[in-house]
Amino acid sequence: MAAARNSLAAEHGAHEIPPVKRIVLDRAPTAVPPPALDGDRAPRRRPATAGPERLRLEGVSVRYGAKAAVNDVSLSVHQGEVLALIGPSGCGKTTLLRTLNRLTELTPSAVRGGSILLDGHDVHELADTELRARVSMVFQQPNPFPMSIFDNVAFALREQSRKRPRRQQIEPHVIDALRRAGLYDEVREDLNRPALRLSGGQQQRLCIARAIALQPEVLLMDEPCSALDPRSTETIEQLIGELRRDLAVVIVTHNLQQAHRVADRVAFMYLGDLVEHGEVEQVFREPRAPRTRDYVRGVFG
Amino acid sequence: MSVYPHTLPAGRGRGRRSSLRSWRWRDRIVYLLAWLSGLSLCLIAAAIVLYLLVRGIQYVSPSLILTRPTAGIGQNQIGGILDPLLGTLLLVALGTAIATPIGVCSAVWIVEYGRGRLGRRLARVVESSIEIVAGTPDIVIAILALALFQVGALSFLSFTASGGGVYGRSFLTAGAAVALLAIPPVFLATRDGLEALPGHQREGAFALGKTRIATIRRVLLPGIRPNIATGVTLGMGRIVGDTAIVFLLLGVGAAERIEPQGGVPGLGILRGTGSTLTSYIYSNSPAGEGNAPQKAYAAAFVLLAMVLALNAIAGFVSRRGSAGGMSLGDRVRLGGWS
Numbered sequence: 001m002a003a004a005r006n007s008l009a010a011e012h013g014a015h016e017i018p019p020v021k022r023i024v025l026d027r028a029p030t031a032v033p034p035p036a037l038d039g040d041r042a043p044r045r046r047p048a049t050a051g052p053e054r055l056r057l058e059g060v061s062v063r064y065g066a067k068a069a070v071n072d073v074s075l076s077v078h079q080g081e082v083l084a085l086i087g088p089s090g091c092g093k094t095t096l097l098r099t100l101n102r103l104t105e106l107t108p109s110a111v112r113g114g115s116i117l118l119d120g121h122d123v124h125e126l127a128d129t130e131l132r133a134r135v136s137m138v139f140q141q142p143n144p145f146p147m148s149i150f151d152n153v154a155f156a157l158r159e160q161s162r163k164r165p166r167r168q169q170i171e172p173h174v175i176d177a178l179r180r181a182g183l184y185d186e187v188r189e190d191l192n193r194p195a196l197r198l199s200g201g202q203q204q205r206l207c208i209a210r211a212i213a214l215q216p217e218v219l220l221m222d223e224p225c226s227a228l229d230p231r232s233t234e235t236i237e238q239l240i241g242e243l244r245r246d247l248a249v250v251i252v253t254h255n256l257q258q259a260h261r262v263a264d265r266v267a268f269m270y271l272g273d274l275v276e277h278g279e280v281e282q283v284f285r286e287p288r289a290p291r292t293r294d295y296v297r298g299v300f301g
Numbered sequence: 302m303s304v305y306p307h308t309l310p311a312g313r314g315r316g317r318r319s320s321l322r323s324w325r326w327r328d329r330i331v332y333l334l335a336w337l338s339g340l341s342l343c344l345i346a347a348a349i350v351l352y353l354l355v356r357g358i359q360y361v362s363p364s365l366i367l368t369r370p371t372a373g374i375g376q377n378q379i380g381g382i383l384d385p386l387l388g389t390l391l392l393v394a395l396g397t398a399i400a401t402p403i404g405v406c407s408a409v410w411i412v413e414y415g416r417g418r419l420g421r422r423l424a425r426v427v428e429s430s431i432e433i434v435a436g437t438p439d440i441v442i443a444i445l446a447l448a449l450f451q452v453g454a455l456s457f458l459s460f461t462a463s464g465g466g467v468y469g470r471s472f473l474t475a476g477a478a479v480a481l482l483a484i485p486p487v488f489l490a491t492r493d494g495l496e497a498l499p500g501h502q503r504e505g506a507f508a509l510g511k512t513r514i515a516t517i518r519r520v521l522l523p524g525i526r527p528n529i530a531t532g533v534t535l536g537m538g539r540i541v542g543d544t545a546i547v548f549l550l551l552g553v554g555a556a557e558r559i560e561p562q563g564g565v566p567g568l569g570i571l572r573g574t575g576s577t578l579t580s581y582i583y584s585n586s587p588a589g590e591g592n593a594p595q596k597a598y599a600a601a602f603v604l605l606a607m608v609l610a611l612n613a614i615a616g617f618v619s620r621r622g623s624a625g626g627m628s629l630g631d632r633v634r635l636g637g638w639s
Contacts, residue, residue, distance in 0.1 A: 103508060108416065133510030143505040146524040155519055156509045210509065220508075 051079030054217050054248040055100060055135070059114035062095050062104060069095040072114070073274040075267060077218060082240060082249040084263035084280070086256060088295070092272040093252045097220050100250065101135040102128050119217070136211040137220040141227055142203035144195035149187050149206060152195045153177050156210045173213060181209035182239050201232025208239065212247075219243065221251040225258065237262050256296060260284055268292045350605065357602025360595045366603070370557045370581070382600050384559045385581035388472075388551070389541060389607070391570070392577055395476025396483050396540040401533055403480070404487025405522075407431070412495040413517055428492075435485035440545035446478035447549050459562075459572060470552030471562065471572045478546045483536025490532025494525030527619045534615035538608055544579040553580045578604040 055077040062070040070092040077083050085093040095104060102123060104110040116123045123131050136156075144152050150167075153174040158164060174191075178184040183205040187193070195206055204224060211219055221240070225233040240249055240262045253259050259266055260280060267277035268289075276283060276292045287293040321329060368381030407427060415424030434442075450459055450469030459471035498521060506516040522529070547553065552560075552574030559576070561569035578600050585597040 101508060103504060106504065106507065128507075129510040129512055131510070132508055136510070137508035139501050139505060139508070141499075141501050143499070143501040145502065145505065145520045155506075155511075207505070214509065 051081070051248075053077070054079050054119060055250075056117040056120075057100075057114065058117070060096070060099060060116060061113040062092070062099055063111055064107065065109040069272055070099070070269075071272045073269075074114075075274065075277060077248045077250055079217070079246075079248045080244055081264040082244050082251060082262050084259040084266045085250065085252045085269060086254075086259050086266060086295070087269035087275075089254070091269045093269050094222055096269070097137075097222055097250060097252050100218070100220055101132045101137055103132075103137070133214045134216050135218040135220060136214050136216040137222065138204070138207050138211050138224050140223040142200055142207055144198070144203050144206050144210075146194070146196060148192045149178075149195050149198070150174055150191040152206055153210050153213050156213045177209040177213035178206075180212055180243070181205045182235060182242075183209055199232075201228050201235060204228060204232065204236060205239065208236070208243075212243065216247060218248045218250065221249065223252050223254060226254065233258070256284075268295060270295070350609075353598065353602045353605050356598040357605075360599035361602055365596075365599055370576075380596075382578065382581060382596070382603065385557055385576045385578045385600065386603065388559055388575040389577040389579075389604070391472055391575070392476055392479060392547070392551070393537050393540050395472060395571075396479035397533060397537055399477060399480035400483035400487055400536055401529075404484045404532065404536075405491050405529060407484075408488050408491035408495060409517055409522075412492055413513065413521070431485050431488050434481055435489075437481075438545075439482060439543050440549075442478055442481050443546040443549040446474060446481075446546070450474040450477075450550070457572075468552060470550055470574050472551065472575060473571050475546055475550035476571075478550050479540045479543055482539045482543060482546075483533070486535040486539065487529070487532040490528045490535070491525065494528030495521060498524055530618040531615045534611050534618070538611050538615075541604065541607055541611065542579065544583060547577045547580045548583070551575055551577065551580070553584070557581050557584065578607075 053076050055075075057073055057075045060070060060073045061068065073096060075083070085096065087093050095110075098104045099112055100116060100123075104112065105128070118126070118131065118134065123135075126134075145155060147155070150171075154167075154170050157170050157173055175184060178187065183202060186202060187198070195203065198206060204227075208219075208224070225236055228236065237258065240251065243249060244264075251259075251262065263280045265277065266280050266283040268275045268283060268287075268291075270291055276287060276289045278288075283292065284296050287296055321332070324332070365381040366386065367383055369383050370385065371380035411424045411427060415421055415427075447469050449455065452469075455469070455474075458473045458477075459469050502520060502524065503516060506520045507513075511519075553576045557576040557580065559570060560573045562573035582597045582600045582604065585593045585600070587594055
């Protein structure tokens with residue numbers, strides 16, 4: 001390798017080292033991150049106390065046909081905190097997440113056991129539409145609808161009412177949701193632009209805006225950053241830190257560093273079992289189960 | 302061979318390709334055949350257009366388009382194609398108006414609701430029924446429709462003779478029959494569009510607490526609007542070009558005129574008989590009674606222009622809406638839908 005480089009250098013003459021492309025630093029990057037929300041990226045201040053319990057899972061199991069995906073998971077999710085579900089691929093994290101708003105019911109073979117309580121009421125008693133408005137979700141792949149930015153958020157807000165609310169009535173809510181998702185300043189000039197023209201990170205923030213426009217109690221996020229570049233990821237992580245004040249967040253992630261950065265509590269799953277859950281520092285620094293220790297060892301080297 | 306791209310000599314855009322000489326014989330033949338058949342199709346299409354352009358355009362004039370046809374020996378000299386032109390437009394409008402909702406709704410049902418064991422089985426039955434309809438020759442559809450619409454209970458749809466005999470011939474009955482031609486393209490384009498939609502778009506709407514019907518109406522159908530438009534345009538093309546149904550069910554008179562039936566103005570036309578450009582071409586061609594080939598050429602030219610315009614619209618619509626790179630429009634336009 002070194003020899004090859006030397007011979008190349010000799011071929012071009014030693015002083016003819018190819019120039020390095022200079023990057024203009026005084027110009028703002030094209031994808032402008034929203035104004036810093038908290039500013040610091042150091043370990044965040046933990047909330048003094050977690051809020052009231054929102055979701056409670058008691059012995060939840062899910063299987064697809066004969067294949068068990070989640071076994072007997074009991075957890076609780078509180079307002080004001082971020083719960084990260086971590087674990088290797090295929091261990092049931094996403095299935096568990098999708099059970100929380102009953103999206104698993106779209107898969108005909110899925111069967112659920114145990115009970116999930118939202119504010120003390122079994123989610124099975126609620127109409128699925130109501131449940132999903134209260135427990136909304138952001139997906140791995142940004143999935144804005146093929147309509148304008150405004151309509152994407154407005155679609156979430158328009159109830160199944162006889163009379164469609166007029167634009168003026170919902171406009172403040174749409175703008176508020178976009179602002180909370182940190183997208184408004186980038187799109188304020190033209191809310192009627194097609195949402196599919198936005199960049200991937202912007203699309204994902206639009207999806208978050210859509211999800212929080214419903215004023216949900218719980219926000220589910222299924223690897224929200226895995227399709228995004230580092231800059232957009234950072235923006236969304238900051239956003240999660242901001243959002244958890246008002247709602248409970250459950251996030252599935254493959255990225256242990258991300259779990260460490262955004263989560264207050266971590267649940268480690270393995271082959272459908274909930275192996276361990278607890279405070280983020282405890283799980284990462286002093287895991288109780290050997291399996292967890294093996295898995296999280298990568299975080300601190 | 303330099304490591305650094307910017308030190309590469311300024312070259313042509315592409316690298317060297319393997320020369321034909323190194324190919325196997327069989328590959329060379331197929332390569333040649335591919336070129337030949339592609340070029341010959343271009344030639345045939347160009348020949349059709351040019352021939353009709355040369356033969357047709359010399360007879361096309363505003364007066365021809367704006368005057369009504371007349372029957373009789375002197376047809377060579379007088380009369381225009383106004384009625385057949387309007388008849389074609391009316392028939393297309395009627396057929397599309399009937400076919401579009403049926404095609405779209407059945408595709409929605411198949412993809413979004415045809416679930417469960419029974420549902421899937423039923424969905425397969427519906428799909429193969431539509432394939433049968435798509436494969437049925439239009440003359441067969443025509444005689445079936447004629448048999449149906451001559452039933453006395455359906456006499457209100459068509460022209461009835463003074464003796465009470467039901468002819469079953471009118472714009473309404475013909476429109477219903479040509480709708481059958483347009484349903485398969487609409488259905489297939491809609492179904493393929495719905496199936497090609499990524500699943501996370503559906504889930505995205507469900508996850509916002511939307512009902513299935515709201516998801517379909519507000520997210521899925523708007524998302525596949527270009528597909529539907531392509532299917533509808535293709536269906537229109539089939540209606541424009543149909544002759545057999547027109548002949549049997551529109552009750553083409555010798556004069557090729559639109560003959561309203563009954564007193565009510567709009568309804569009278571729908572219940573009345575008429576003609577289209579295709580029937581006009583047939584009856585004026587040397588094979589028909591009129592023997593006015595110039596008129597046939599002129600009408601053929603107008604018809605071809607309509608079909609080409611429809612294709613252009615289909616291409617435009619499918620390209621404009623293809624943010625997600627839908628290739629369906631192209632596939633459907635080339636007739637690969639059946």
